[in-house]
Amino acid sequence: MTTIRSRDGDTISNILWIALKRNDDQAEEALFEQNPGLEAYGPVLPAGVVIQIPTLPDKAAETVTNLWD
Template sequence: MTTLRSRDGDTISNILWITLKRNDDEAEEALFELNPGLEQYGPVLPAGVVIEIPTLPEKAAEKVINIWD
């Protein structure tokens, strides 16, 4: 597990993408579970919030199906 401090203007989505290379619902849910009270900051975090990053497997690439083929 990794711990980091937010910079002014960081978002949860951005932090997840930078640290885990994913920002899907599963990753977001795991992050909020590890960091109770994090939602109180709203969508944009202030500087200095200590955040624990969950350890998650890489998400498999989704297969895109084109119905016109």
């Protein structure tokens, strides 16, 4: 598990993408579970919030089907 400190203007989505290279619902849920009370800051975090980044398995590649082919 990694611990980071937010910068002014960071968002949860941005933090997840930088830390885990994913910002899907599963990653967001794990982050909020690991950091109780984080949602109280709202969508944009102030500087200095200590956040524990959860360890998650790599997300499986999604198969895209083109209906027009």
